Amino acid sequence: MPPSPVAPQPAPHSPAPGSGIRHRARTRRPRRVAFAALAGAAALVGAFMTAPGSAQADVPPPPSGWTQVWSDDFNGAAGTSPSSGNWKFDTGPGSNFGTGEIETMTNSTSNVALDGNGDLKITPIRDANGNWTSGRIESVPDSFEPPAGGKLRIESRIELPSVTGAAAAGYWPAFWTLGTPLRNGGTWPSVGEFDILEDVNGQNLAYGTLHCGVDPGGPCNETSGLGGKTACPGSPCPGNWHTYSLDWDRSVSPETLTWSVDGQPYWSVNANQVDPTTWANATDHGVFIIYDLAMGGGFPNGVAGTTTPNSGTQSGSPMLIDYVSVLSSGGGGSSPPPSGGPSAYSTIQAESYTSQSGTQNETCSDSGGGQDVGWIANGDWLEYNGVDFGSGDATQFDARVASGAAAGVSGLVQVRLDSPTATPVGSFSVGSTGGWQNWKTIPANISKVTGTHNVYLTFSSGQSADFVNVNWFTFTS
Known part of the structure; x- marks a missing residue:
């Protein structure tokens, strides 16, 4: 007999970020429902x-x-x-x-x-x-x-x-x-x-x-x-x-x-x-x-x-x-070629990601306001599709970050191309900047990059605690 219907699926929710203790409230995913x-x-x-x-x-x-x-x-x-x-x-x-x-x-x-x-x-x-x-x-x-x-x-x-x-x-x-x-x-x-x-x-x-x-x-x-x-x-x-x-x-x-x-x-x-x-x-x-x-x-x-x-x-x-x-x-590749994305040399807002894992957006106090991406810990990542590096050999990555992590808690912000598991082309280490809204721009050298790529920011610390927020990033030749 056909199975009876199940309850309607709730829409995913995004818990509002708090201003005090950092927490990792996760968005709940819908799942497949009964076949009839x-x-x-x-x-x-x-x-x-x-x-x-x-x-x-x-x-x-x-x-x-x-x-x-x-x-x-x-x-x-x-x-x-x-x-x-x-x-x-x-x-x-x-x-x-x-x-x-x-x-x-x-x-x-x-x-x-x-x-x-x-x-x-x-x-x-x-x-x-x-x-x-x-x-x-x-x-x-x-x-x-x-x-x-x-x-x-x-x-x-x-x-x-x-x-x-x-x-x-x-x-x-x-x-x-x-x-x-x-x-x-x-x-x-x-x-x-x-x-x-x-x-x-x-x-x-x-x-x-x-x-x-x-x-x-x-x-x-x-x-x-x-x-x-x-x-x-x-x-x-x-x-x-x-x-x-x-x-x-x-x-x-x-x-x-x-x-x-x-x-x-x-x-x-x-x-x-x-x-x-x-x-x-x-x-x-x-x-x-x-x-x-x-x-x-x-x-x-x-x-x-x-x-x-x-x-x-x-x-x-x-x-x-x-x-x-x-x-x-067929079709010339494993997925549609990235196109229509931002220039690597523009300021790319962190919250403009194509997809992400483990993070949340929150109101940003940095110059210009808007939002930043926070609640970032080991294993989280952000994806930006179709970032155009042109033919200019980008060699540096700059990111605007903040951290209120406890003493001894730090981690790496890594840049990877076309896969969240690809070898990083560059990275920098960040620990506490004095607060989750105390912003600092940190540069890092990267391997030369040209062409158009899906860019992943990945985060590695070896610890479970949140260690960084990201406001924006850019690349320079």
Whole structure:
């Protein structure tokens, strides 16, 4: 039976910055909602997948005509967290996500950790009091989209929790994306959500869904979305390895999204199924990738016809992820070339970022007023697309910063090009300037830069405490 709808999604909120103690209040992300409607037969497109099986597999090489944009094979020591350069945690009560799920998402390695065999393991755990914890991670990169006239494929080899029947009541593993504008003030579902894989209650079913438009109702029938489902080929989805993928194709008209399992397409949505504005709002930008394993909520409850999980639900059955890979084909590159951005030699206001991770804007007391970006700590970053360095060999970076960090707390402000994990072209160290609104301009030498780039400011301190605010920056030859 179709699952019953879940509660409407709350819009993300930005807590107002305080004037006293520094805090790191995080914007809560919406998450994918229950699938309901099924429609139409899948349109067939070519797909390349790793064959299912139990053996460990590294990220497969791209097929002919494709280029690998980004990947993670989750190699590393057992019991360690996934790479902080690739992933960040979204933590807190499941009730914050608006879908009725009941677990608390944590960054504990009991819930999210490498298994030492080349897999990421997300494990839901029920404690002695009946409370559930689990995990949810988001990719740090968030600019994944097809090049103009080309294609993008997002795929992952996954073993769904090896639990079925009554013991699986409430299990809700997922591999999905959200539109990057959500990290910079956008709203769900207009920014678009691509659910590449969802499964509930240990069914032998993979669900794929597009969310868009407005909630409730609208052209994507929210909160259900536009979706299809399929049984996994060859072996059941739970407890077996299968490769789940989404092909996003701008080389055809109308632009099309196609879902596949082990290379077999089963569901497709194209731009003609909704109005042009809705499609553009949902797809004319990058996306970021999410894995999570929720417990309970509108989708599993609706399928089960009762509240889940329950006393018979088995604790501790993990979702295993062997690899994730983002591939690009055609159109001249892995993503649209940056254009239309600011000159590197102008004053670039920090709050004019394209996207960010971990920061907040606040009122700035520096000359000219406006806003600065604050609450910046280790691992946070800011992205500025299409910064034009021309042919003039920029060799210096200047930034206007302030810090009220405690004694002994300092960190690096780093400049990276085209990826938040690229080798920095330059950096400077900053500690307390005497207050969070006591501003100082600090210069740093950088490697020679020409051309047009997406510029990332990244922040590294090795400590959890906030250590800097940024008002503006610029480059000089």
